[in-house]
Amino acid sequence: MRDLMPAHLKAAATPAVAAPAAPAHVPRLVDNAFSVSNRLIISADVEVLLENGPIKLEAPLAGVPLEGQWKVAVEYEGAGQSLTARIEHGAVPVGAFGSQVSVFIRIGWLDGGKVVNLKGSTVPSGPAPAPKPASPHSASTGWAITASSARLSEHPKERSSSHRRPITYRISVELNRDEATQRIPERxxxxxxxxxxxxxxxxxxxxxxxxxxxxxxxxxxxxxxxxxxxxxxxxxxxxxxxxxxxxxxxxxxxxxxxxxxxxxxxxxxxxxxxxxxxxxxxxxxxxxxxxxxxxxxxxxxxxxxxxxxxxxxxxxxxxxxxxxxxxxxxxxxxxxxxxxxxxxxxxxxxxxxxxxxxxxxxxxxxxxxxxxxxxxxxxxxxxxxxxLTPDIAPHELFSDVSVAHASWRNTIVDFVVKHWIKVCATDAWKEVQEKVDADEIPGAAPIMMRLLLAKDGAMRRSKAESV
CATH class of the missing domain: 3.30.710.10 (Potassium Channel Kv1.1; Chain A)
Structure with missing residues (x-):
């Protein structure tokens, strides 16, 4: 007997084969970066799917220009719980990164190219790493920050049980060295x-x-x-x-x-x-x-x-x-x-x-x-x-570095204007003035013009304040 059932009805009558379950999301380190200066910032971008909880991730941070074994760690117990993130350097001596360093750690999520901050915490200036409270001769191994479940829930989810998206969180630590001391451990x-x-x-x-x-x-x-x-x-x-x-x-x-x-x-x-x-x-x-x-x-x-x-x-x-x-x-x-x-x-x-x-x-x-x-x-x-002193300033004002670099020149000009009477009374000023008059200092003319303009501006401000 011929099978007369239409093909579309036959397909409807066939039991549907269940689609394979989506694999569980594995948290991962997406990226890490740092900047180098007296203000050092170390950041790590970590991708996690919170619905998967509990979550535990540790990943190394390569290339950090400080001693230690650097890594990022993230822990999350599950729905309704807080998320804790750490940037760790491992075992290094107290003050290995400087004796006067302020530390700021923060966590936020990435929204396009922007970071939406969830929480930040400041560690007052002192040795970094700092000594452990219970053991002053041993150092702490890193910095931690916790984002509460309430803050985590503020993320625009756009998710359902059938549509999940992992979130990329940025954890960063900023170390600011005290420029005035520049004290570095002897070793x-x-x-x-x-x-x-x-x-x-x-x-x-x-x-x-x-x-x-x-x-x-x-x-x-x-x-x-x-x-x-x-x-x-x-x-x-x-x-x-x-x-x-x-x-x-x-x-x-x-x-x-x-x-x-x-x-x-x-x-x-x-x-x-x-x-x-x-x-x-x-x-x-x-x-x-x-x-x-x-x-x-x-x-x-x-x-x-x-x-x-x-x-x-x-x-x-x-x-x-x-x-x-x-x-x-x-x-x-x-x-x-x-x-x-x-x-x-x-x-x-x-x-x-x-x-x-x-x-x-x-x-x-x-x-x-x-x-x-x-x-x-x-x-x-x-x-x-x-x-700088009134005796030193004239020679520095017309040095080759002052001629070539505005920031060096302007620093000295500001000093000379502030101490004009004392500077003009020095033998050093008379000496360089003679050289300027004899055109013996290359690049002196623009410096003199900058000095006269700064002096005129200072006089105008003084008159305006006295009115």
Missing amino acids: LLAFSQDLDLLANPHDVRFVFSETDDELWARSDILARSSPYFAKILASESAEVVTVPSKRARTSKGKSPATAVDEDDADVEDSDDETDEIYFKEHPAMKQEPEDSPSPYKEIKICKTAFTTYRAVLAYLRTGHIAFAPLSSSFSSAAAPDSPSRRQLIEDAAARNGNHPYLVSPRSAFRLAHRLELDDLKTLCLSSMREN
Whole structure:
């Protein structure tokens, strides 16, 4: 007998086959990032589906520029419960990240490209990591924050039992170092003292043609810390070349890499004297050192002082830099028994054998500008501002750094305007005024114009306030 049942009725009469159940959502780390400066932010984006609870996730955070075993952890017990997130660094000593650090931890969810904050918590300034309350000699292992079930329920769900979507939460920790103290644990400075002289485990070599010496660094730290290094290390530019691990070292002035500071060739480096002091105690290597165990990139440094570069590279690793007095603060009229700048640098080196040598804030500022290190530029400006006097200001106002950099120049202009009568009464002002009149200072005219405008503006404000 023919089957006369229409096909559409036959299909309706056939029992439906149940669709396979959707696999349970597995929480995962979506992304993590950090910024490097005196304000360090470490963040982790974690994707979770809360209906799955309970949830427990731990995932490593790679590349954080601080010691420790970094990871993010998320725990959620289930419906109606709070969600706890932690960013952990593991076992490191008390104060390993600095002795005066304020910490802010927050949690929020990602809504498109924006973060909707759920909760934030501040840890007052102190050692980071902080000591455990019950055991002051051992450190805490990280920071935690909890979002209540009420806050979690505020998320626009758009979900039902048949339509679930995981949520991406962002957990971040912000560490702010106290710029005024810059105190770094002694053992970190000791660790960093000779490491930059060794090829292993580094992959970037800085060749100093003037001193016949070298410094080594890790490309990942350089790229994270400096936008300038990030660009040239990622490119095939002439400034950086990749060389094989067994390539013979280049002799003085023969590096194949183009110098990154050739345009500074006619600029006086205030740390040339510091180089002289350093190499008197640490003669440049005369023999060929061992080959690097792996390929590396090479950068040639022609003019910037060795001690300036070494101090700045140490700053990128530790956040610490110590400044020498401005050379303009030592005049020929000083008392015979007053210590010279050279003596002060030598004494500091003798007292702090594990620290980088003191460097000029002027030289460090110039290098920080090249490497696009805004935080370091701020520290250099702060050091210079604290040391300005009416006798020093005239020479600093017309220095090559002042001519080239507005922020340095404006800081000094503000000081001169504020102390105008005292500055004009100094021999230093009379000396530079004679040089300006004789057109012996390149770039002096725009500085004088900026100074006159600032002085006029100050007088106008004073008159307006007195009315």
